Amino acid sequence: MPISCQAHDYVEIVCMRASKVHLLLHSGAQVMGIAEDITRVGGIECLQVKTQAGAVNVDLTRIKTLEARDNLVSAHNFIVQLSSE
Template sequence: MAKIITCDAHDYFEIVCMRRSQIKITTHSNKKYYGTAIDINKMNYQEVLKIQVNTQYEYEYVLLTDIKKLEAIGNKSAQHNFLIQL
């Protein structure tokens, strides 16, 4: 059976991508990713979060089902900064 995430959690991922928010992601294996949320893509029939890191053309792709914590940090508007535990 495939892992799934809640609709509420998916909405948060869409919001950070729409705003191009600065984010910090922590996976269930405690690996951390920092960068700008770009888009949600499908890879091998699974949804991944595309994160721009370091340079304009360097990206990381993280399975949405592997993410245990999403932090929107360092964004200009204080309302755009938040933390959710999945």
Template sequence: MHDYFEIICMRLSHVTVTLDDGKQHSGIAQNIVKLDNNEHLVLLENNKILNIPLNKTETLEANNNPIPKHNFKVIFN
């Protein structure tokens, strides 16, 4: 799981993340940080920084990136 997030951050990929409560967030992956002993994806969404807990992520989709091979979808759990 962690490797997918590292890759999207390295590439500054455009992603859509679906959380286990059904909420979706789309933006540019920036970094992975540790907050309260949990890893979070730092996502730039509409010029706002969001910290999205990796352990609450159900789906990660890299989309609309200029290199087609950099677009993928992963379903966790």
């Protein structure tokens, strides 16, 4: 099931700002790094995150919460639930 348009807008915002993000996935795994781009990998829409280990692509539908944090502009820090699965 795709994420809502509103949730997608938040993903676009963190990419435009190259925000520091913390993702909590439905599996319980966490991904932290800099939001770089929205990409398609094998037909799946993903958030590309630059981590300390390199770039990773995270399926948008697997993200439970997206938190933009530790960014210099405090207004650029927020947390949003992308999906409720």
